[in-house]
Amino acid sequence: MPDLDTEFLFDLVVDLHPRLDIGDGPFGRRILFGASGGSFEGPELRGGLEAGGGDWALFRPDGAMALDVRLTLRTHDDALIHMTYGGRWVVPPALRADLAHPVKRHQVDPTRYYFRTTPLFETGAERYAWLNDIVCVGSGYVVEAGIAYKVWRVR
Template sequence: MLQPKFNYLCSYRAAFTEPQQQIGKAHFGRRMIAALTGGEVEGERLRGRVMPSGGDWATIDDRDTLRLDARITFETHDGALIYVSYRGVLRPLSVAHKHARNGGPQNDEEHAEIYFRTTPIFETGDERYAWLNDIVAVGLGASVGGAVRYNVFELL
């Protein structure tokens, strides 16, 4: 059986406001909307900043699971704009909140208590980064106070 292989792509930190809109419980769970305020992107092939636009249209179900629906924009160090959208799962949310109040998971044991995975999709018209349009990626996340931090890997 063919096993997946991954290459490290980048890490990024994105800061969010507290949820500004609490829609309430509907058919997909409790909907909350938080705005993005900025952040940084670091990596060998991709670096720059997370622009202060976009946000997360998340839902929280009765099993303490948050389902992300985020849209953000990277501006690279050399001026390219890259739109990133991702869905993901964070569970259990209550444990992630506990760790976030302490600055995020502090060790492997605390990371293991939380399942936080995303599937970023990249879009850009900049030829220097067009290769991003054609990759599949996964992100491993952590909540760190008023922000999230991801390590993103390209699936080979």
């Protein structure tokens, strides 16, 4: 069995609305980070994000965050792509206050926390149908507008 190999797919920036705190439930604290827009760019596709998606994040009692994200990408040539991903964001306790701070949060070095995702895609656009059959991995980090990711296709 060969080792897994990856190939860069795109950079993604998700602009966020103010968060909606749904509250503590049986599995942890649920917060909606709604997407207000954004952009993506890579060698094979580029475009913007439609508003209306978001991350229905679950903050677990141990402090880790489980992601549940749904986004709609609109390519530069007007194709729509449904993007979903789960993942984990694990932040050491010493960094949590800085990442919660509206100014300091995007200044924290992303190598100091674990923020990984597993994107999947769905589209009816023939020119992007290859996305329906790939698995990806992403690495997230905080930016001023919201959240950003580097996304790689697993070969």
